[in-house]
Amino acid sequence: MTVTSLAADLSELDRADPLARFRDRFHLRDGLIYLDGNSLGALPRATAARLQQVIADEWGEGLITSWLGAEWSTAPQRIGDKIARLLGADPGEIVATDSTSVNIFKALTAALSLRPGRSKILSEKTNFPTDVYMMQGIEAFSGGRVKAVAVDPAAVLDALDDDVAVLLLTQVHYKSGRVRDMAEVTRRAHAAGALAVWDLSHSAGAIEVDLNGAQADFAIGCGYKFLNGGPGAPAYLFAAARHQAATPVLSGWFGHARPFSFEDDYDPAAGITRFLCGTPPVLGLAALEAGVDLLLEADMGELRRKSLRLGDLFMERMEPLCDRHGFELASERDPALRGSQVAYAHPQAYQIVQALKEYDVVADFRAPDILRFGLTPLYLRHRDIAETVERLEQVCATRAWDKPQYHQRAAVT
């Protein structure tokens, strides 16, 4: 598929872009091309002022009264309801709080409690690591009652036997960007008597998601990627209304029916509130809400179309580099299977990502040999994509990546 090959056409695409107005709503340094919004989303301009208000007015002036007066105590549900609009969920089915990992634990243990005769949590190898690590922690604590099973990605549906209680999959794979068919996979899980838990970390705000249309059981996801909620933002948890009678294992006081009665025994709140645990992280939630509010101004269909257009353009421009410099496409071409990123394998992937920084392009390395380029349609322009490939061509043509300091790997998220 040819998007364009002329600079003039790029300008035309940017001019005609119905999402172009959103770029100015973010703080983005001139010259920088930021292709890592699927790791840490950029800063919405509104966020700093919002946080300042929470700190100076709500905390500084309102102090303890802000739990009610500034509606801190219901922020997890309020923001959850907003996220629900992005994900095809109903009000009262999502809360925003805790980390993705902790919410995975909540979703898996809730799902296990709804399938008492079964022992397996099933997932795929190469899934984002924390998903499988959390499964393994549950297995270790279960005293033999729970088995954490991760099989080859292609074998996962065939592994749905009658001992699988819950299937945990990521809708958009973190490395390849491959999209799972949520409705079909959920149908298969249900047909086998299992529940489906979806990790939407690379879906929310990036592709159209329809949790209830797909009959999903539980879902969790990250607040700091396409939701632009800030570093380490609170994550979210979806529990379909029909599953909200499950008893939480992380049974903290904010999930209690009457937390401020200070009762001696746990009595879970009705509805989604029982999936809260400790005191909500107010500052992080305020930043997350600013990011979600901004995203809600955009049309999700427009976002998806632009994301695919940016990906098409990227792959088109990369074709000569694949021939000349040994890049190999490591993500899907088919729009139905493609998330909001493109990935290439290259033996020097790590060094190239480092060298690109000197050209003011921020991309991501994922072990062992993947360059990952996140496409965030709210703040990327078509010309940024073309410019990225030009800078990458320079890095390769000059072997700018071949410096000793780039051979020492450091940790990045």
Added chain:
Amino acid sequence: MTVTSLAADLSELDRADPLARFRDRFHLRDGLIYLDGNSLGALPRATAARLQQVIADEWGEGLITSWLGAEWSTAPQRIGDKIARLLGADPGEIVATDSTSVNIFKALTAALSLRPGRSKILSEKTNFPTDVYMMQGIEAFSGGRVKAVAVDPAAVLDALDDDVAVLLLTQVHYKSGRVRDMAEVTRRAHAAGALAVWDLSHSAGAIEVDLNGAQADFAIGCGYKFLNGGPGAPAYLFAAARHQAATPVLSGWFGHARPFSFEDDYDPAAGITRFLCGTPPVLGLAALEAGVDLLLEADMGELRRKSLRLGDLFMERMEPLCDRHGFELASERDPALRGSQVAYAHPQAYQIVQALKEYDVVADFRAPDILRFGLTPLYLRHRDIAETVERLEQVCATRAWDKPQYHQRAAVT
């Protein structure tokens, strides 16, 4: 004990107060007397600027590179090491992350794994509810292997039988402020073959704590009370160096030995890092660090002495009100048994706390009949205590609390 009964003496006490200089380091509205710093600490003036820097510079400009460049990724350990200085712990024994409730779960499950032949988690009734709720969630998930037992406070040491794996107690009781003897109770737990987990939510920054002197095994606590870390601040977890080989149940990627190798199997990091779970909450941690940094400028011995002096003054001034208006002291007189708060029982406790707000005094109601006054020596003056009792006297003398709107209870933390 008589502290003073003359206004002139109060001014002298405030002039001679070695901690007086700290009051200006907080944002406190003129006229307000804030006696709820043990529920939500006041706002340090440095916090807003620090958050602004994290948002604008580290997130907005640094973006993903700030995980290393601004040391986000090691913030839980760095701040943990600072909190360790307040609590008699060593560097590498504390991390700051997640909520208190989630950290209780981590500490209890780690302790259980170290006492495999035993089934009980023991605590006391009237403990802060989330502590016992988290125990009950573990019991519910354990399939009969774990029993959550909460006995009368006076009976807890006698309940240390040879089936108790772990004793969970709060050092300073949230309602009465009563202080448990950490060293003696821990000794008793160890003598019975159990481990001791301490909740320090009302201790840290309020009284002198010596975790390693007391041979404590695990501890957890809250960041938003005397540490002044902001609403819903990250909490902290202490694991004594000798227990850091325990396998975490909440085995998220930030507790992995090599999180950025994206390996398929969980391999816990050495040391305290394995008690991390998901991605650290960077914004909340930055606010917490500002609060902890401020506290570290003060001398803990001075803080404790002033706290007791404020309490003595409060009780002295309250004596006439006890006689005339039916208040009954509900906290300890003995300095060795008294945390940084005083509490009174009164049949109209809830209404009186509401009425005090009109007199610009913020105190706390705790069901069923307790008025709780938090004493925060960093920002309270002796004259604030005397003034509080005068305003309380007016509330009672005029029956200002007897308004219909005060009879409708609302939730406050």
